[in-house]
Amino acid sequence: MxxxxxxxxxxxxxxxxxxxxxxxxxxxxxxxxxxxxxxxxxxxxxxxxxxxxxxxxxxxxxxxxxxxxxxxxxxxxxxxxxxxxxxxxxxxxxxxxxxxxxxxxxxxxxxxxxxxxxxxxxxxxxxTEGSIGMLGKAATSDDIVEMLSKPYQEDATAGKALRDPMCGVLVPLDESTATVELDGELFAFCCGGCRTEFLAKREKAATPSDLDRARPRPLSGVFGSRPC
Structure with a gap:
């Protein structure tokens, strides 16, 4: 909102x-x-x-x-x-x-x-939380995140979507998705800005050897090509 x-x-x-x-x-x-x-x-x-x-x-x-x-x-x-x-x-x-x-x-x-x-x-x-009204009722920031995530809930159930670790929005896994793989775990982001912020926070806390593993990578070839 x-x-x-x-x-x-x-x-x-x-x-x-x-x-x-x-x-x-x-x-x-x-x-x-x-x-x-x-x-x-x-x-x-x-x-x-x-x-x-x-x-x-x-x-x-x-x-x-x-x-x-x-x-x-x-x-x-x-x-x-x-x-x-x-x-x-x-x-x-x-x-x-x-x-x-x-x-x-x-x-x-x-x-x-x-x-x-x-x-x-x-x-x-x-x-202030609880002071935004939509659809005739108060909506919290979490409610708004869920509204943004709803279109991809079925994809998440099928293992084709992940939650952005920064904002919590469900993100579909396709070749256009902003992602990063860190220590074998794949993270997906709603936009490049969330990915940049995530890496900046990890960089602040990480050692140089950790950073070498925190490299953005495309999903093409991992999940195949499924354009939106």
């Missing part, structure tokens, strides 16, 4: 730009730096996640910075508030701040401005 609010100073972005930014902020692929060859969330889980992904754009009439009301002659300012389940906030913050800033900067004439001055702020807001 993710709810994003974009506040942008009046006139900073034209209607087409506002729509483009909102659509990109609401696109799961953008969380992987917008690269089409990055491992992405499994397609059936991504479809469930997309239904929970909402973006709203606001253009306030008055915006004050440095005790001064901003005008059209001032650099454009944006504030992005990203609401996620509380337990996810810490792990997602760096990724969310990076992707939101990048998407907005792409629309500025001076795309480096948000990296020189604090004209774009991103606030990652953790929603």
């Amino acid at each position: 993710m709810f994003i609010e974009l506040f942008v100073t009046a006139g900073a972005l034209d209607p087409a730009q506002r729509r483009r930014v909102a659509q990109r902020l609401g696109t799961i692929q953008e969380l992987g730096n917008g690269e089409p060859d990055q491992e992405q969330m499994a397609p059936r889980s991504a479809a469930v996640y997309a239904d929970m992904f909402q973006v709203v754009v606001h253009e306030p009439e008055v915006w004050v910075v440095g005790e001064k009301v901003l005008t059209a002659q001032d650099p454009p300012h944006c504030l992005v508030r990203v609401h996620v389940p509380g337990p996810w906030r810490k792990d997602l913050s760096e990724t969310l701040i990076s992707y939101a800033t990048r998407i907005i900067a792409d629309e500025f004439e001076d795309g480096d401005l948000p990296y020189r001055r604090p004209t774009v702020q991103v606030h990652v807001m953790g929603v």
Whole structure:
């Protein structure tokens, strides 16, 4: 579940730009730096996640910075508030701040401005457990994980899906899945980001000899080719 609010100073972005930014902020692929060859969330889980992904754009009439009301002659300012389940906030913050800033900067004439001055702020807001309501009832972060996993429960029963050790989502085992084999055990991840974080945490605790065995490997040739 993710709810994003974009506040942008009046006139900073034209209607087409506002729509483009909102659509990109609401696109799961953008969380992987917008690269089409990055491992992405499994397609059936991504479809469930997309239904929970909402973006709203606001253009306030008055915006004050440095005790001064901003005008059209001032650099454009944006504030992005990203609401996620509380337990996810810490792990997602760096990724969310990076992707939101990048998407907005792409629309500025001076795309480096948000990296020189604090004209774009991103606030990652953790929603308290039990305070998210979907399908007419409160949903915890674990409930959301199970909703994302449901499309692959039959695959898991058949030994064709594993749980991501980072986020807990069931992941189908096919050649496009982000994986790593460590000491003979195969781990599968919902996306490349979870795999990167997993390896970073293992690297921090591992000895050099352990790291030599922690190498990503494709599933092709192990489970065969079964494209999504």
